[in-house]
Amino acid sequence: MPSQLIDLFGAAGMPARIVSFESGATAVTAARSAAAAGDDTVVAAGGDGTVSAVAAALIGSEMPLGVVPLGTVNHFAKDLGLPLDARGAVKTIAGRRTIRVDVGEVNDRTFLNNSSIGIYPDIVLEREALRREGHRKWAAFAVATARIVRQYRGLVVKITADDSVETARTPFLVVGNNEYETHGIHLGARARLNAGRLSAYLAPRVHARELPKLVALALVGRAKEHHIFESFVARELQAETPGRRSLRVALDGEVVVMTAPLHFRVRPLALRVIVP
Numbered sequence: 642m643p644s645q646l647i648d649l650f651g652a653a654g655m656p657a658r659i660v661s662f663e664s665g666a667t668a669v670t671a672a673r674s675a676a677a678a679g680d681d682t683v684v685a686a687g688g689d690g691t692v693s694a695v696a697a698a699l700i701g702s703e704m705p706l707g708v709v710p711l712g713t714v715n716h717f718a719k720d721l722g723l724p725l726d727a728r729g730a731v732k733t734i735a736g737r738r739t740i741r742v743d744v745g746e747v748n749d750r751t752f753l754n755n756s757s758i759g760i761y762p763d764i765v766l767e768r769e770a771l772r773r774e775g776h777r778k779w780a781a782f783a784v785a786t787a788r789i790v791r792q793y794r795g796l797v798v799k800i801t802a803d804d805s806v807e808t809a810r811t812p813f814l815v816v817g818n819n820e821y822e823t824h825g826i827h828l829g830a831r832a833r834l835n836a837g838r839l840s841a842y843l844a845p846r847v848h849a850r851e852l853p854k855l856v857a858l859a860l861v862g863r864a865k866e867h868h869i870f871e872s873f874v875a876r877e878l879q880a881e882t883p884g885r886r887s888l889r890v891a892l893d894g895e896v897v898v899m900t901a902p903l904h905f906r907v908r909p910l911a912l913r914v915i916v917p
Contacts, residue, residue, distance in 0.1 A: 646686060646709065649728060653735035657684070672698035681705075682915070684734060686727075688712020689754055693893040697751040700744055700911045707734035707915045713778055716754045717893075720831045721916050733917050741910035742834040745818035748899050752818060752892040753912075756905065758880065759796055759813030762889035762896045763789050796885075798843070802878035809871075811843040814880055816905050837909040842872035877906040 643659045650657035658680075660671045668685075672695045675683050684707035685695035692708055699706050709730040710718035721742075724730050745752045767785035772778060799808045819831050820840040881902035882888060890899045 646727065646731070649731040650735075653731050655682070655731075655735055668694035669698045671695075676702065676704045682707050682734065682737075684709060686711055689714065689716055689893045690895045692717055693751060693753045693895070696744065696753055696912055696914075699913070700751060700908065703913060705737070705739045705913045705915050709734075720754075720834060721914065723916065734915050736917070737915060738917070739913050739915050740835075742912050742914055743818055743837055744908050744911045745816065745839060745905065746908060747816070747890060747892065747903050747905045750890075750892055750897065750899070754893050755815055755817040756893075757813050757815040757891045758798070758882075758888050758903070759811065760789060760793050761813055761815070762891040763793070765891055765894065765896050766889070795847075796882050799881050799883065800841070800843075800878060801880075802841070802873060802875040809843060809845040811845050812847055814841065814843045816841045816878070818907065820874060835910060837907055838874045838876055839878065839905055839907050840872065840874050841878060841905075842870050844870050877904070879904050 643661070647657055647659060658675075660675070662668050662671055668691060672683050672685075676699065682705050683695060683699060685692040686709035688710070689712055691712070692706075692710075696706055707730075708718050708721070708723055709727055710723060710725050711727070715725060718725060718730075724733055745756060747756045764782070764785045767789055768778070768781045771781035771784055776784065793812065795810050795812045797808065797810050798814055799806065800814070817831075817840040819834050819836050819838065821831055879902050886901055887898050888901050888903065890897055890903065
């Protein structure tokens with residue numbers, strides 16, 4: 642794929658340098674180096690985690706982000722209406738049309754799609770362990786979900802948003818960068834990435850046997866279809882779990898450990914991105 646991308650960009654009149662990396666921290670460093678070197682565009686070629694890591698280095702700058710979606714799901718690319726094939730993506734980048742979109746942050750870590758605590762980070766870690774054993778991604782996700790659900794008891798989370806405070810036991814809290822559609826043919830998509838607000842949802846009073854279905858629904862934004870979910874929108878919110886100072890947090894599919902309380906906020910129009 643690297644040589645194919647070099648050929649595609651060359652054919653589009655955009656000589657390219659390919660930088661490979663294995664971690665989000667390395668991606669941020671590589672993107673910052675490219676921006677400092679005077680390159681006119683930084684392109685993230687990979688899945689949502691890779692795109693989010695590269696975007697973190699460009700937030701608040703005039704450097705445009707191009708996206709070549711090479712992941713399994715590619716939520717960010719789909720919500721922007723980007724081509725999902727490499728040739729189409731490169732053609733879009735060569736067109737250099739840009740817009741500004743919002744980004745989400747939790748404790749100063751960036752996310753473009755969503756961030757969550759609770760059962761999902763545990764499932765991701767189990768899934769990755771299974772993938773290292775040779776399982777395919779979706780099969781590993783199904784097995785990991787079944788394993789974690791059997792033993793998961795939820796967490797108590799205190800959420801402060803605007804002037805309201807709520808404490809509830811829930812299997813997860815999911816915070817999205819802007820709102821997901823909940824009706825029609827675009828279920829799970831976001832109509833806007835520039836509304837300047839977060840969407841959040843949790844599921845108090847849920848039974849363990851319902852978790853596999855509900856986790857999947859929450860992660861694609863279909864929470865409001867089910868009365869057991871609670872959801873709200875805010876520009877900022879804080880989440881903490883009584884008695885726990887560290888939490889596993891998922892950001893666009895990547896898992897990190899953070900110190901509570903977690904402070905979520907939206908940064909309006911902080912990222913310049915190339916679109917069709």
